[in-house]
Structure formats: C-alpha cells, structure tokens
Amino acid sequence: MxxxxxxxxxxxxxxxxxxxxxxxxxxxxxxxxxxxxxxxxDRCSSDRWELKTLNSIAARIIDAKYADADVDEAVQGQLPPxxxxxxxxxxxxxxxxxxxxxxxxxxxxxxxxxxxxxxxxxxxxxxxxxxxxDLFSSHERVELLFRFNTQPWLDDALVHSRRPWADFGDLEVDGNLCFALAQMGYTLGEYRKASGNRNRAQSGRMHRRPRQRAPLLGVEKLKELVENACSTSFLFCLYALIPIEQLFTIDLARPVTFEACRVATMDPINGTFFDVAANAPVTVKPQDGRFLSGGHLRWSPEDICGLVPSFYHGAIRN
Structure with missing residues (x-):
C-alpha cells in the first residue's frame, strides 16, 4: 500500500x-x-460528536427509514463524504x-x-x-424515543388533563389516552378503577382497546408519571440513549426490542419530561407508535433535564 x-x-x-x-x-x-x-x-481517533449533532443525524436516519429512502444519501447533507x-x-x-x-x-x-x-x-x-x-463508534449514543401514538403530528398525539395541572384522575378520555394506555399494558376500565376518572369518552368507537402487552409499570408508577408531567398536555413514550450504530442497521418495519429503557411523559411543545423505570425488555411493533430522536424536538429530554447519560443507556434490536 x-x-x-x-x-x-x-x-x-x-x-x-x-x-x-x-x-x-x-x-x-x-x-x-x-x-x-x-x-x-473514515473515522479519526480524535473525532468527538456532540449529542445535539448525533440527535440531528438520528432524525435524518429515522425519517429516511420511514420514507423507505436511502439512509446514506439522507445523511450526506450533514455528513458529506x-x-x-x-x-x-x-x-x-x-x-x-x-x-x-x-x-x-x-x-x-x-x-x-x-x-x-x-x-x-x-x-x-x-x-x-x-x-x-463508519464515522461512529459504539460509545456514541443518541436520544431515541418511541411515542405511543401513530398520529403523524406531535400536537395531534397529545394526552390532555382537564385541570390546570396534570391530574391522574382527570385526564381527557379520548383515542390518544386509550391507545397509550393499551400500549402500556392497561385497559380504559383498569385506568378508571385506579384513578377514579369518570369523564365521558369523547367518542365510543376507539375506547375499548385490549391491552397490548403486560404492564410496563405499576399503577402507582403510572400515577407518578402523569402527576410529574409538569404540563397539561403530553405524550407517553419510551426513552433510551442507544448507540447510533444500531439505528443505522435497525429495521423499523419489523418489531423492535428495547433491551433497556424508561417510560416517560413528555410535552414536546413546551419542553417537559419525566421518566420512571420500565419493565424491560419492551418490544414494539410498527402499529404501536412512531420512533423519533432528540433531533426531531425543539427541546430534547437532555436539553430539558440535563440527564445523567449513563443512567439511560439502552440498546435496540430486531
């Protein structure tokens, strides 16, 4: 040579x-x-990537995978050869x-x-x-979220509290809430029994959803999650810091397993985030919701909370 x-x-x-x-x-x-x-x-041994940059690249990767586009071409605008x-x-x-x-x-x-x-x-x-x-090593991680809603726009996917604070017993009973509850392992009836919520459902056709898995967290943790959302509108989601290498190779059209993750409430509009431990591993299917990275958000969870990264380390696989 x-x-x-x-x-x-x-x-x-x-x-x-x-x-x-x-x-x-x-x-x-x-x-x-x-x-x-x-x-x-070609990676240089001295290369260091900031989380914000990695999140932005991750957003391009996720968008390309959902659009069935070429991932390498999608990231070239940020990673020119x-x-x-x-x-x-x-x-x-x-x-x-x-x-x-x-x-x-x-x-x-x-x-x-x-x-x-x-x-x-x-x-x-x-x-x-x-x-x-090839530009990344296994220790370079991105903020990966999976929101329990399939609506294309984040503001259409929110769960709402009827009070001026996040009240576990007074959430709006609509399709977004029932979908998220089922994904977290609860039926609407179980939630009503645990919370005392007697609000009328906005429409009847979407609210009898069977639970999609064993509960990701206990009822008390679910209540803690909601009442610390610090917002009257929020998403339910999974959250982990995963190696960006895994995002390049994962197939989002197949079930994806989080080896370790947190369950969280997040307001993507006003920038709030709170999380609790999930009963991992957690496997999600394409119809269970949508992936996004911190790069899709005005404020990522790290921006909001200043998280201790190692506490949130996880991994994904098909």
Missing part, C-alpha cells in the same frame, strides 16, 4: 498514454487504485509524479496526470466499501 506500481520494462517512456489505454495498462491502473485507496467515510481530490492531490499525485519522473527523465504533463487521475478515481470508488456508519 502507498507505493506506485512499477511500469513494465516493455513500456516505452514516450508511449505511456498508449500503455494506459491498452489491455496491459488496466492491471497497472488497478494496482494503483489498490495501493492508494480512498475512503469517503471526503472528496477524492483530497486523496489524489495530497497522497497519490506527489508519489506518482516522482515515479513517472524517474521513469521518463522529465516531469509528466498535466494531460497524462489527469488521465491517470480519472482512472484511479474510478478504481478507488469501486473498492471503497465505507459508509456513514
């Missing part, structure tokens, strides 16, 4: 362009590309000029160097297997 392959003795100094265009020249060009690789995405010309001018060209000068006795002209450059770039691109995922 990093050595210009020798030109064969049969190649005359004044016939190098003809040699490069011949069948005999192709292996030489291949060897040049092999000896001088270019990686569009390294330019081939940088490798060429700083690494390949100086060594190549010196080698050709020794072979011919004079400096190569620009036309010859350009011809070799184009061929090298094609060969190096064919050999480059790097991807944006």
């Amino acid at each position: 990093f050595a210009v392959p020798p030109l064969p003795a049969s190649c005359r100094p004044d016939h190098i362009p003809d040699f490069l265009n011949s069948a005999q020249g192709a292996p030489w060009l291949d060897a040049l590309a092999e000896n001088y690789p270019h990686r569009r995405y 390294a330019c081939f010309q940088e490798t060429w001018f700083h690494t390949v060209a100086p060594a190549l000029r010196s080698s050709l000068h020794q072979f011919t006795g004079h400096a190569p002209d620009d036309e010859l160097m350009d011809a070799i450059c184009y061929a090298w770039e094609d060969g190096a691109a064919d050999r480059d297997t790097s991807s944006p995922q």
Whole structure:
C-alpha cells in the first residue's frame, strides 16, 4: 500500500498514454487504485460528536427509514463524504509524479496526470466499501424515543388533563389516552378503577382497546408519571440513549426490542419530561407508535433535564 506500481520494462517512456489505454495498462491502473485507496467515510481517533449533532443525524436516519429512502444519501447533507481530490492531490499525485519522473527523465504533463487521475478515481470508488456508519463508534449514543401514538403530528398525539395541572384522575378520555394506555399494558376500565376518572369518552368507537402487552409499570408508577408531567398536555413514550450504530442497521418495519429503557411523559411543545423505570425488555411493533430522536424536538429530554447519560443507556434490536 502507498507505493506506485512499477511500469513494465516493455513500456516505452514516450508511449505511456498508449500503455494506459491498452489491455496491459488496466492491471497497472488497478494496482494503483489498490495501493492508494480512498475512503469517503473514515473515522479519526480524535473525532468527538456532540449529542445535539448525533440527535440531528438520528432524525435524518429515522425519517429516511420511514420514507423507505436511502439512509446514506439522507445523511450526506450533514455528513458529506471526503472528496477524492483530497486523496489524489495530497497522497497519490506527489508519489506518482516522482515515479513517472524517474521513469521518463522529465516531469509528466498535466494531460497524462489527469488521465491517470480519472482512472484511479474510478478504481478507488469501486473498492471503497465505507459508509456513514463508519464515522461512529459504539460509545456514541443518541436520544431515541418511541411515542405511543401513530398520529403523524406531535400536537395531534397529545394526552390532555382537564385541570390546570396534570391530574391522574382527570385526564381527557379520548383515542390518544386509550391507545397509550393499551400500549402500556392497561385497559380504559383498569385506568378508571385506579384513578377514579369518570369523564365521558369523547367518542365510543376507539375506547375499548385490549391491552397490548403486560404492564410496563405499576399503577402507582403510572400515577407518578402523569402527576410529574409538569404540563397539561403530553405524550407517553419510551426513552433510551442507544448507540447510533444500531439505528443505522435497525429495521423499523419489523418489531423492535428495547433491551433497556424508561417510560416517560413528555410535552414536546413546551419542553417537559419525566421518566420512571420500565419493565424491560419492551418490544414494539410498527402499529404501536412512531420512533423519533432528540433531533426531531425543539427541546430534547437532555436539553430539558440535563440527564445523567449513563443512567439511560439502552440498546435496540430486531
């Protein structure tokens, strides 16, 4: 690696362009590309990523996966690939000029160097297997949330308290509440019994939802979660800090398991967040809600609370 392959003795100094265009020249060009690789995405050991930047990248990844778009293309706006010309001018060209000068006795002209450059770039691109995922290590994590609602817009997905504070016994009984309760392992009847809520349901057709799993938390913890929401409108969600590497490879069209996570209430509009431990692992299906990252939010949970990161470390898998 990093050595210009020798030109064969049969190649005359004044016939190098003809040699490069011949069948005999192709292996030489291949060897040049092999000896001088270019990686569009290469991590430096000193690279450090801020959580806000990682959250923003995670938002692009999630959006691309939901849109069935190419993830690598989606993140290029924030993670532009390294330019081939940088490798060429700083690494390949100086060594190549010196080698050709020794072979011919004079400096190569620009036309010859350009011809070799184009061929090298094609060969190096064919050999480059790097991807944006290579820029990150396992200790670089993002804020991942899964909200228990399938509404496309966050403000349409909120659960509301009828009082000027978050009151466990006086929540608006609507589709958003019943959907979230079922996802957390409770029926509307169980919630009414535990809370004393007798509010009339806004419509009857959405409110008899069977529980979708064993309870993620006990009734007392559910009450604690609501009454510490610090807002009259909020989402129920799962929350964890996961390695961003896992987000690149996860398939959101299949069930996803949180190996460890918290259950939380969050007001994405006014910026409130409160969490309690979940009975993990927790497996969610596409129809159970939607993923989002801290990059989708004006204020992420970390922005709101200044969390101790290690306390929220988790992992996901299909």
